[in-house]
Amino acid sequence: MRQVGHLGVLVSTGKAGDAAQKPALRRDAQRNLEKLTAAAVDVFRERGLDAPLEEIAQRAGVSTGTLYNRFGTREALIDAVVPGLVAARLDAVAARAHACADPWQGFAQYVTELSELQATDPALNDVVSRRFPEAEQLLALCSGQVDHGRQIVERAQRAGALRADFTPEDLPLIFWSTQVLVRATAEVAPDAWRRAIGLVLDGLRTEAAHPLPVEPLTPEQVHQAMLHLGERKPR
Amino acid sequence: MRQVGHLGVLVSTGKAGDAAQKPALRRDAQRNLEKLTAAAVDVFRERGLDAPLEEIAQRAGVSTGTLYNRFGTREALIDAVVPGLVAARLDAVAARAHACADPWQGFAQYVTELSELQATDPALNDVVSRRFPEAEQLLALCSGQVDHGRQIVERAQRAGALRADFTPEDLPLIFWSTQVLVRATAEVAPDAWRRAIGLVLDGLRTEAAHPLPVEPLTPEQVHQAMLHLGERKPR
DNA sequence: AGATATCTTGAGGGGTGCCTCAAGTTCGGG
DNA sequence: CCCGAACTTGAGGCACCCCTCAAGATATCT
Numbered sequence: 421m422r423q424v425g426h427l428g429v430l431v432s433t434g435k436a437g438d439a440a441q442k443p444a445l446r447r448d449a450q451r452n453l454e455k456l457t458a459a460a461v462d463v464f465r466e467r468g469l470d471a472p473l474e475e476i477a478q479r480a481g482v483s484t485g486t487l488y489n490r491f492g493t494r495e496a497l498i499d500a501v502v503p504g505l506v507a508a509r510l511d512a513v514a515a516r517a518h519a520c521a522d523p524w525q526g527f528a529q530y531v532t533e534l535s536e537l538q539a540t541d542p543a544l545n546d547v548v549s550r551r552f553p554e555a556e557q558l559l560a561l562c563s564g565q566v567d568h569g570r571q572i573v574e575r576a577q578r579a580g581a582l583r584a585d586f587t588p589e590d591l592p593l594i595f596w597s598t599q600v601l602v603r604a605t606a607e608v609a610p611d612a613w614r615r616a617i618g619l620v621l622d623g624l625r626t627e628a629a630h631p632l633p634v635e636p637l638t639p640e641q642v643h644q645a646m647l648h649l650g651e652r653k654p655r
Numbered sequence: 656m657r658q659v660g661h662l663g664v665l666v667s668t669g670k671a672g673d674a675a676q677k678p679a680l681r682r683d684a685q686r687n688l689e690k691l692t693a694a695a696v697d698v699f700r701e702r703g704l705d706a707p708l709e710e711i712a713q714r715a716g717v718s719t720g721t722l723y724n725r726f727g728t729r730e731a732l733i734d735a736v737v738p739g740l741v742a743a744r745l746d747a748v749a750a751r752a753h754a755c756a757d758p759w760q761g762f763a764q765y766v767t768e769l770s771e772l773q774a775t776d777p778a779l780n781d782v783v784s785r786r787f788p789e790a791e792q793l794l795a796l797c798s799g800q801v802d803h804g805r806q807i808v809e810r811a812q813r814a815g816a817l818r819a820d821f822t823p824e825d826l827p828l829i830f831w832s833t834q835v836l837v838r839a840t841a842e843v844a845p846d847a848w849r850r851a852i853g854l855v856l857d858g859l860r861t862e863a864a865h866p867l868p869v870e871p872l873t874p875e876q877v878h879q880a881m882l883h884l885g886e887r888k889p890r
Numbered sequence: 891a892g893a894t895a896t897c898t899t900g901a902g903g904g905g906t907g908c909c910t911c912a913a914g915t916t917c918g919g920g
Numbered sequence: 921c922c923c924g925a926a927c928t929t930g931a932g933g934c935a936c937c938c939c940t941c942a943a944g945a946t947a948t949c950t
Binding site: 446449473484 | 936937939940941946
């Protein structure tokens with residue numbers, strides 16, 4: 421029973437060229453793997469990261485068994501596909517925010533553009549508002565984005581524009597709101613989220629600040645909450 | 656084929672004492688109906704209005720067939736049960752808001768207390784953020800609540816405290832946000848929503864107002880959006 | 891070409907939940 | 921006490937979706 425470990429792709433778990441070289445897929449298997457990742461990209465973009473795996477297999481022209489052979493779990497597939505799908509756009513948003521001369525402007529633009537991505541791309545929406553703990557690449561990517569967010573927040577606060585009691589852990593609150601708003605209004609008023617973001621931003625300026633009733637979340641609480649956000653069950 | 660119409664309860668669809676008197680349930684059937692509504696109250700409160708009907712039947716000690724005989728649809732059951740479950744508390748919230756001497760205070764308290772109910776009671780959360788178009792009683796109740804909301808908003812605006820470009824149709828945006836926030840943080844930081852509400856409220860004061868990027872929703876759009884909010888599917 | 895390890899298939903078993911209907915049970919008036 | 925109408929039952933069909941595994945197909949090495 422050779423444990424191939426459902427990797428197949430980028431086995432670079434440690435230093436390269438080590439003992440356990442990649443077992444080298446058979447050529448047909450390699451083709452299928454490519455068809456699968458391509459299909460996954462399409463389906464995830466259209467339907468979000470909860471899309472039925474059966475649809476991905478079908479669109480790749482392959483049976484679900486093959487999908488499970490290649491990637492053993494949904495999250496492995498996500499990890500193989502989604503970072504490439506979202507990394508560039510997320511980085512670009514953070515970069516544009518940093519490039520903004522006015523720190524408040526940079527912050528506001530960051531929040532707005534991220535929400536815009538959420539509204540446009542279901543996969544990205546899931547990336548921003550949920551967490552897939554088995555998806556290491558994606559996890560790393562997210563933690564990088566969290567850093568960007570923190571810097572953008574801190575810069576706006578140093579400039580005295582963003583209220584001082586705001587914390588980077590408050591950012592997710594905003595994106596969670598956008599998530600549900602986008603879902604609710606996508607087919608009826610696809611820009612409605614802009615209005616909500618506008619209202620919130622006005623509450624984030626230093627001049628607007630009134631004391632807040634409770635402490636911010638800890639990063640760990642944010643993480644836990646994001647895990648819960650994917651659950652299907654009412655309770 | 657006698658069309659009894661899945662009513663059984665309060666047939667008062669039109670003027671009473673008319674032709675189609677209530678067919679009068681058999682005594683055992685009446686008992687079952689009572690057990691069912693009692694069970695539905697419990698289950699809806701614990702799990703929200705999407706709770707499996709099978710669980711309600713089971714908790715009533717009755718088969719699902721009986722449940723479907725009495726109420727033909729989930730919404731009929733909701734309509735029979737939920738108004739009594741929420742009306743008093745919703746009215747009380749609105750009344751307290753009106754009773755507040757300071758209009759801004761009244762508005763802020765209204766938003767806060769409604770969110771509090773959302774956080775506490777899954778059934779109420781669904782009532783506030785979704786719409787069940789077949790549930791006439793409940794629909795009527797909601798439209799009454801909308802009126803209350805509108806009055807509270809307008810009073811705060813007349814007092815110059817609430818920004819003038821806020822509309823009653825913006826209220827649902829807030830409650831949708833609370834909905835997702837409560838779901839995400841219930842087990843991790845059950846008061847987190849208070850922080851989000853605090854931030855939003857600070858954006859709603861007249862002094863905080865900056866121009867908003869898009870028009871408010873129409874009441875019809877709000878209605879449509881609330882219909883969508885219950886959907887299971889990613890898309 | 892033959893042999894063998896690798897890969898694919900797709901039916902099938904899980905689980906959740908909705909809804910129905912033929913057959914059996916119970917009520918309650920006569 | 922009897923019988924028909926009213927009521928209940930619960931297995932079974934449906935729809936999703938997950939994941940597995942024995943059997944068959946295919947690539948690659950010699």
